[in-house]
Amino acid sequence: MFKLNRKNGVSYYTVTSFEETGLVRHGFSTRLGGVSEGCYADMNFRFNCDDPRENVQKNFKIMADTLGMDYSRMVLSKQVHGDVIHTVSEKDCGNGIIDKNKFDGVDALITDKKGIPMVTLFADCVPLFFLDKRQGAAALAHSGWKGTVRRIGQKTAEKMIKDYGSKPEDILAAIGPSIQECHFEVGDDVAEIFIREFGYETAVRYNEKYHVNMQRAIKKQILESGIPSENIDDCEICTYCNSDLLFSHRKTNGKRGNLGAFMELI
Secondary structure: OOEEEOOOOEEEEEEHHHHHHHHHHEEEEOOOOOOHHHHOOOOOOOOOOOOHHHHHHHHHHHHHHHHHHHHOOOOOOOOOOOOOEEEOHHHHEEEEOEEOOOOOOOEEEEEEOOOOEEEEOOOOOEEEEEEEOOEEEEEEEEHHHHHHHOOHHHHHHHHHHHHOOHHHHHHEEEHHHHHHOOOOEEHHHHHHHHHHOOOHHHEEEEEEEOOOOHHHHHHHHHHHHOOOHHHEEEEEEEEEOOOOOOOOHHHHOOOOOEEEEEEOOO
């Protein structure tokens, strides 16, 4: 279950099953609690936009303090809608936050090292959280429609199994706030890809237009990695329907900030 929390004016989601392990600090941000203004109001984590960089950095600091993380050690991915997974280590601390982002293109971060806060960014795409509650490994993945087709969720889970000796039954997976089937209209070409890769149930017709259910496709691939269905938590929260609380690229035609997924082993 995803739970909405409020602390020091900051509203953010946590995953109850992750909290219960005592192994991680984590959270998924909302728009509330930051210092940005206008279409970025107010908790924006999007660099390289009209929002002053100092505002974005301040937002990261606020979120770090709220979650009990060290802002200077945060590791930010460099998302390109691909399927590259980067194994995070001490040398990456500060990447994209304090230091220049040195990743060429990374849409998932994974580690078994404690004290390194990982960050991925969203504004309709699907945030994925993974935690091995026995081996003590964690991962975040950014799964837009292209990443979903490339099975980045499945590949992240399988990398956890391969690299850390994780057993699928020990891995918890969570699917965060993202655009849902109700508002994810796509062209016939994209719908056909989803039908071919994941089945007819992932592309549904709404008044002669196809709508894709990325979450259903992601669940299918995570199950194929061996993770049992009872270990998969889907929040079913639509960013488009809740654009007062969450940034949505489609709802605002791109005039928006970024939400953040944060996780750190402790």
